[in-house]
Each structure stands twice: as C-alpha cells, then as structure tokens.
Amino acid sequence: MNDRAGQAAILEGEATRDAVEPGRVDLDVLDDHVGYLIRRVQLWIFQDFERTLASVDIRPAEYSVLCVVGANPGLPQTKLAETLGIERARLVRLLDRLEARNLAKRVPSASDRRSHELHLTREGEAFLVQLKALAREHEGHVEQRLGAKGRRDLLALLQRFLAA
Amino acid sequence: MNDRAGQAAILEGEATRDAVEPGRVDLDVLDDHVGYLIRRVQLWIFQDFERTLASVDIRPAEYSVLCVVGANPGLPQTKLAETLGIERARLVRLLDRLEARNLAKRVPSASDRRSHELHLTREGEAFLVQLKALAREHEGHVEQRLGAKGRRDLLALLQRFLAA
C-alpha cells in the first residue's frame, strides 16, 4: 500500500524507496484545513507580538485586558472574563500581576460587595498608549505579509466568523 | 480621569457612574488586531475539531501527524517535526501514544542507525480514512459559518501568509 508512493518516487527519478526528498514533504489534505493553517499563523503572530512587546514585558492576554479595562472602566471581573473568553480563574492571577505592576487596580464595588470594579491606574493609562503604539507596529509586520487589502480581508473574515 | 466615562454614562442616561451596560462591552482597538481575532477563531475551531473527533479520541496534532506520515511513509522524526512546526521533544510522546494504539510504528533506519522511519500500521491506514471523513465533517461546520466562498478566501489568505 506504500507502493503508490514508492512508484511515484521512482517515476520522479528518486533513488530511494519510500524516503522523502529533503525539502518536499507532502502535507496531504492538511493545507485544506482551516484549523491547521490558522494554528500556524496564530503561532507566528503571537511570537511576533511577544517579540515586538518584549521590551515592555506584556503578553497578548495582558494587552487585551488592559485595552478592555481602559475602554470600560468599572467593569467587573466576570464581565471582562466572558468578554475576552478568558476563564475567571485565569483572570485572577493575570490581574494580580497587572496590579503588582501598578497598571490596574481592583476597587470594591459599592453596589455589590462581592464584585470588584476594574480600573487602570494613571500609570496604566499612560502605559497603554505606549502599548498600543507597539501593537500597531506588530500589526505592521502582519500587513507586510498580506498587504493592506489582504489584512483587511482577513480581519473581515475573522470578524464574520465570530459574529455568526 | 474616569470623569469622562462617568459623564458619558450620565449623558447617555445611565444611572451608575462608570458601570458598563450588560451586553455591550467596548473592545476598543482589539477587533482590529488580527492576533486577537485569530486566537478566538482558532480556539473555536480546535474545540469543534476535538468535539467532532471525540468518538475516535484524536486531537488536532495527532491528526496532522497521521496525515503527513500517511502521505510520506519512511519520514524520519526530525523532518516530520520541522514540517509540522512541532518540537522534536513533543513528537516523541505523541508518537509513543500513536504507537501504543497500533496506528503508527517506528522502524529503525538501515542507512542511519540514529533515526527511525515512520510508517502507519495497516490499522492506522484504515483508521486515517475514517479520520479524514470526520475532519471533513468538521470542516463543514466551518463552512457553515463562512459559506463556501468565505472558507476558500480564508484558506487562500492563510496559505498566502505562511508562504510569504
């Protein structure tokens, strides 16, 4: 049953039986799977993001939290978690770190003593401006690979997917 | 500094100061970042993949390995790892599991006694046919969200990104 591959190799002038040529490995149906391709692209993008923001030591999830808290001051943790698709439990340690760095703070809610209102500190607000500049730089790296239109198309497709 | 948000809420007729309305949370610049959107889509897709292939207990990485080994019998582990962008170290445990399930096997290479040629077992080949059918079913779920053209466009963009 490997004969097909073996014969194909022979027909292509290959010497070895099943051995695969150095550069050319057949991905089979894999590059027709959105899941496979999107995983590799996502990996590339996150690595570039972390590299671009390495100087400020901020990871993608932390950036997203700072953005949403900055745009929605007073947001309770549960709402933030479900907005970003992050676990409440994970958000706890994440906020601990942001609070320890004096970027965000938890303020006890007056109306509901169980919940905390989330706010950026003054330092956090200024920091976020710097972050957004770096994030735009990172986004430039993406655009460099797809072109301006390609990137817009990709954004539109992804947004459509999530809105469905 | 939250005064602006507070006043905006008051002007919009909100009773509480900074409190955010239930459903509407501002994502700010987040939905213009490919990284954020692609993470959420990738999460959705992997979860659907795992759910769709739950009956055969195969995860995305294992599926990709079976596909590539099936299409390239005799492939050594290092080549497989760099083809799929998987760590050599991670591939070891992954192949251990596939070998324990009698789906793949490591054959000592005659030409290089350090390396192992990877092959599917006969059982593995038959199993892969079943897997591909389930994977197509999963891909149908993606197409259901984007339409046939939307899915093709997305595939093309992702392939273009990786080829760059």
Add this chain to the structure above:
DNA sequence: ACACAATTGTTGTCGTCAACAACGAAATTG
C-alpha cells in the same frame, strides 16, 4: 422572614502545549 439557589472572586488541580537544556548513540567533518 427564612431557607435555598445563584453569583463573584478566589484557590487549587489537571492536562495540553511551546520552549529550552541536556544527554547517549551514531554519523559527519577536519
């Protein structure tokens, strides 16, 4: 008013995954 359920933040655990370092065995190079 009171028992009961639901919610909020928190702690802890488990399994997956990427990344890295180090090792013995074997191959390659000089």
Add this chain to the structure above:
DNA sequence: CAATTTCGTTGTTGACGACAACAATTGTGT
C-alpha cells in the same frame, strides 16, 4: 583519530484552557 553535529529521548519550565470547590454576598420563592 579527534572534534563537531545530528537524532531521538528525557526532563523541566511557564503559559494556557478547563474544571471543581469554597466563602462571602446577593437574589428568589414561599
């Protein structure tokens, strides 16, 4: 032959998603 590189392997670290359980607080039904 000596030095270096490659291959598979083991182990560890840290980020992450998922889940269970808990105390404090709030909401609900009667």
